[in-house]
Amino acid sequence: MTAGTEAGTPGVARAGAAPVGPQDDVSPALDPASTETPPLEVVVVTGLSGAGKNSAGRVLEDLGWFVVDNLPPALLLPMVELGARGDLRRFAAVVDVRSRAFSSDLEEAIRLLSAAGHRPRVMYVHARDEVLVRRYESNRREHPLQGNGTLTDGITEERALLTGIAGEADLWVDTSDLNVHQLRATLENAFARDGRTPPLTATVMSFGFKYGLPLDADLVVDARFLPNPHWVPELREHTGRDADVRDYVLGQEDAGDFLDRYTEVLRLLLPGYRREGKRYLTLAVGCTGGKHRSVAIAEEFARRLHAEGIAAVARHRDLGRE
Template sequence: MSERAETVAQDTARRDTPHLAVPHGVPGHPHTDVPPPLDASSTETAPLDVVVVTGLSGAGKNSAGRVLEDLGWFVVDNLPPALLLPMVELGARGDVRRFAAVVDVRSRAFSSDLQEAIRVLAEAGHRPRVVYVHARDEVLVRRYESNRREHPLQGSGTLIDGITAERALLTGIAGEADLWVDTSDLNVHQLRATLENAFAREGKTPPLTATVLSFGFKYGLPLDADLVVDARFLPNPHWLPHLRPHTGQDPDVRDYVLGQDHARPFLDRYTDVLRLLIPGYRREGKRYLTLAVGCTGGKHRSVAIAEEFARRLRADGVDTAVQHRDLGRE
């Protein structure tokens, strides 16, 4: 369990006041409502790993913040962008080495201010990363209606008006995000696994983490994919009665898919493409790569091909996770 302490800024309205979430057991942070004192003898601040969690209201930003808190990050919820650098420097003077802030439209002056705050953080020597959490419109509408809540930008309009306005407001920061997390089809456990794969590294972030995601085209393209591969050029096991009930994780289906004439050459050549791209991504500072593999229903071909791509990436030393978005939907 974590304690919450309220930090009040004179020029910040009460609804924008951040609440500190102190991870349990962090040295130097007793369970008290008083923030840790500054070291008056030092004006130097050590660089921190900083994660800014932002995105669409209702998409799961607060859930993402709780996951980071459980992983040992010092988390501040509802932090105005203008207070980002002061809070990071406050933590750097104490015992905090991994700092995360949840920032959203509740902070009013938002998009351009947040981009500027992140730029200033980087110039100050810290290591800011942006996690952008989003979901499809129909999913957000369903979540809001089930909770009987109004969207913060809805005003006198409809719920979808508020969602549309927020998407427009977030365009700039979304394009600069280091990691996109689409929660449309994720439960809380899958969201936790996604963030743990990216951040649970005992404070050491790998040069690049890959996620290979299978999906069905009939359910829509994954919005957070960096690369999309179409496996529909291979024969569909769905039309074979003895394979139809099984999935691409079953040996019989996997052997059928990978045993097709063009499967191995395709895998070999696309693996060569990945071997060309990944060093370039690393040089450019990209830390997360999502490779999406699609077939018609996301049950047979895409699953088998995704598992094989993941096996090859791991063999090349790339830290890789596999997710099957639409497995079980048929």
Template structure:
């Protein structure tokens, strides 16, 4: 947001006494006001700040959750008066990207929010405003589906509350950096819109894959997205010298991966994963769990899981192998 036209703040308006005359220079000879602390002890780094606002029912909370998934520190229903103190508190810690959902739940907030954003820019932070809106018919349908009253409806009709909110938001809507119309968007499309706007360097968030080995006799992993059955391969359990070892042992790994059809199976399923991964990314999926099972989760599934993780990593997917049932025997 441009800093042109920023208003001058009066003394003491920023809640920390920074506007006091005593903080602007050395105190006079008869002043009992202590000198300010050295800048090295109070200096706070500027933050990237996103303020999510807009019409009730348009999807502000969903937008906040998307930003949280993208690594932003998000606060919901923050009164405008607390925006600067919260940002500066975060700036003194390890928070570098801060987002706040601010709306009419704070009631007379529009002019206060515009002023709070100006003060943030004046303090050296980088505030941006995301304005989330939708058509009246869509908002009415959403409110009727959840049977909730509009915050500004009062004793009137639902459409009256929506109209009053639109009028109240006119000022801040005109200053927004990004408008998002959710009338015809699903949650995945909303996520894609915000990712394109706020992910660093315009890159899509990486897909993180966990390749999990398990034993069928201990039950299927409940969080698995995909399940692979490695029991078609000969079981090293019946090879006396391999029985006490695990799939992480080179001898067991070579035995499993050297079986007939093992290489073809790995190649073809890797091709399937190469087809699925871009689709998962387009749909906003951030985490993938590929479960590989054998009878006990000790030999075949462990070796195959390690190989899948290696291949996924080679294809640019952040993949790790984990072994749920290793050591249970």
């Protein structure tokens, strides 16, 4: 991902006075004398500085959301209500530590939005420390909480400050290994529904255990119990997306039972997730290097979830990393 540090002017919408993108689902403006406002879809983009919140905001803007950057939490509800009295139905705001003491204020602002009948969702954008350090160093800028300390000190302080809101987020987006195109695909899968977000969206992510666990995984599956195609010379250079490797992995004696039984587990879990209002699910499938077994299994799980009526997409974190 090439996004660097966050920048912007407080309370200034990137799109100017008019929303960008399709607005086919907007309804007529209310009578100016009326005190009632219709509910809006609201996305609050927050997270670590340098993780790519502004890039996420630009993607939402391209998808037809009206986006405001660097909005103080106290102004969130007034801005949403102002937009609701006009012709907006999808509103997004980038809110972060550039607004001081924002964490507790943001949690209260989100509570007030819900109490007012709106539909707020929180997207938490983050990345690994070493990735954030590299991005800041490449842009030669200071972290907003760095002060007289080191860059790492600023990142550590911000992580601690964000603990509460991170735990309440509806969607976590780890940009450590995403380029701008993959970030766009991730957000399109979650938000590009003409204003009608499905009850549950699933990402099935393959990964290599030797590169570490995905931080944003809700469920983790270990595919290392299956024979490794790496040790089959004619398969070694291929990946789990190739038919020969896929057939080898899925054709193993235990693979079918494993997939069937874990699909039953998912069938048990999914209704509970829906009841609890969970909109996004990340199922991580790991093998040693994230090249063969996990890729084939992740693709198959995505296919099965799609057959269950879940909007599912497979993403391969470590494919091509070797």
